[in-house]
Amino acid sequence: MRVAIAGAGAAGLTAAWWAARQGAEVELLESQKQPGRKILISGGGRCNVLPSELSEADFFTSGSRHVLRRLLRTWPLEEVRRWFEEELGIPLVLEEETGKLFPAAQRARPVRDRLAEAVREQGARLHTGFRLERVERREEGFRLAAADGRRLEAGRLILATGGCSVPSTGSDGHGYTLAASLGHRLLPRYPALVPLTTKDAELRALAGISVPVRWRALRDGRPVDAGEGPLLFTHRGFSGPAVLDASHHVVRNGAVLEVSWGAGDAAEWTGWLRGRARRAVERAVGDLLPRRLAALLVRRAGLRGAERCGNLDRGRLDRLLGVLTAFPLPVSGHEGYRTAEVTGGGIPLDEVRPSTLESRLCPGLFLCGEILDLIGRIGGYNFHLAWITGRLAGEAAARP
Ligand SMILES: Cc1cc2nc3c(=O)[nH]c(=O)nc-3n(C[C@H](O)[C@H](O)[C@H](O)COP(=O)(O)OP(=O)(O)OC[C@H]3O[C@@H](n4cnc5c(N)ncnc54)[C@H](O)[C@@H]3O)c2cc1C
Incomplete structure (x- = not known):
């Protein structure tokens, strides 16, 4: 034959x-x-x-x-x-x-x-x-x-x-x-296992920083998949194993990617911040996440970095927890077949x-x-x- x-x-x-x-x-x-x-x-x-x-x-x-x-x-x-x-x-x-x-x-x-x-x-x-x-x-x-x-x-x-x-x-x-x-x-x-891009210049400025995340892919607000791994900020947007794994949901179905930064969930973050009542909130978050990312997340929550953790009222604590544990990645596109590891x-x-x-x-x-x-x-x-x-x-x- x-x-x-x-x-x-x-x-x-x-x-x-x-x-x-x-x-x-x-x-x-x-x-x-x-x-x-x-x-x-x-x-x-x-x-x-x-x-x-x-x-x-x-x-x-x-x-x-x-x-x-x-x-x-x-x-x-x-x-x-x-x-x-x-x-x-x-x-x-x-x-x-x-x-x-x-x-x-x-x-x-x-x-x-x-x-x-x-x-x-x-x-x-x-x-x-x-x-x-x-x-x-x-x-x-x-x-x-x-x-x-x-x-x-x-x-x-x-x-x-x-x-x-x-x-x-x-x-x-x-x-x-x-x-x-x-x-x-x-x-x-469609390109799969592909780096994603963003127009958010502040996030792009974090290029080179890698941070562990838990991710959820949401369609019409409902989770369709989830995982965890490192996310890498790049000059164009987001990469690293977590983003590559999640990318096919975004490229194929226009899913929204929501990430939880670091290893903790809302209860763990709450415990961490409560245990540091006299510490500035930016420092307390920066003890667990890269400092520049921590500063940006605290700003995005509408808080002053120097504010003491113990002074956060329920509303501001919830805003911070939202940014820390359910942050929608502002994705504008993807890098295409030039860098995609596989084709779906x-x-x-x-x-x-x-x-x-x-x-x-x-x-x-x-x-x-x-x-x-x-x-x-x-x-x-x-x-x-x-x-x-x-x-x-x-x-x-x-x-x-
Ligand atoms: C940068 C990068 C890193 C990767 N790293 C990993 C990794 O570490 N681990 C992992 O599991 N996967 C990895 N992958 C994915 C993995 O490489 C692919 O899933 C795998 O190579 C697919 O194998 P394949 O034989 O189907 O296709 P290919 O490896 O693409 O082979 C297809 C072959 O067909 C030839 N060909 C195409 N058309 C014709 C034609 N008309 N006539 C004759 N020949 C033709 C091509 O030249 C090519 O040699 C990576 C992919 C990329 C791009």
Whole structure:
């Protein structure tokens, strides 16, 4: 069986390994001069290969949660880790504070290099500079045409062309057009895990400050999701794991993000401020939050920073607690695909068979990785999706 795989990113490389391992003749087609360019820039150049724990709640799709659950069960996390460590020889280490798994080398390049080498060792052929431009479904399989005129035929085709995020790595969204040309619907796509922007100059002036927050995404005043983690102020607005995780609700649905600064809730803040009756309110808040942020929040509550905590009447205390624990982030937009870590939306999950990832509309076509309407949160969850869907599609496409 000849299997062509378009895209040699995380999902395509994994699909190639498993398809070749099953004995298929594998042609791995990559538009760039080298495979896995996005792996190289992942995790700040360290590549957060996997999370150390996961649950269904770490993933988001507008499709069926049942299909998501079935996909996650196809390759348990411990087995994916064993594949990396024992089959590929890439030892992983846990970063305790974040629960993320990184390569012991703490560099992304050896991960990419070893994956590409392992794929070749299994016998797959890598064609770089091969941008799949057009696909024709024939009775006996697929006829593929590259942008530079090269031609190829294959009995099965796996589309592992990624999304639209950071297009300079090669994922320019053409894969969606190819899938649509073979009959698939495209759900609206949007940048996800993306920094948000603000017009609030005072908040932008806090650029560089990172602070732990609890966040809630609200639609029509009702919470739709919540989480916690660090928020980073940037020159354009807000980033950091908390904001990236929450961003898809804002970009996709126009949700409002409300944050609670620091680790405390209203009762804890009240206790903290009451216990510091003689301390200036700005100082008391600044003991738990970065000083410049504390000063700004106290101002936003309409209080004088020098005012003593003990002098706050109920009304002013409530105003301060509101700003500290239910602060609506004034979001004006997002940074777009240039910096988004993943693309939401894409091929609906109900158009693939969850046990094989074969298209329900075009037999012989398989889809894996970010092209599917499925994303994970920050922490190795998106690579996890790439590895498990790549394996599923690769193994299934190789079956006679
Ligand atoms: C800056 C950044 C950091 C990240 N860090 C992490 C992290 O640490 N941990 C984590 O879990 N996730 C991380 N992610 C997300 C993760 O990189 C993606 O979820 C993952 O790479 C998706 O894999 P994929 O194979 O589906 O797509 P991609 O990795 O995008 O691969 C798609 C491949 O297809 C090729 N291609 C596209 N169109 C064609 C065509 N027509 N013909 C031939 N080839 C084509 C592209 O050149 C590309 O090589 C990060 C993303 C970014 C942008």
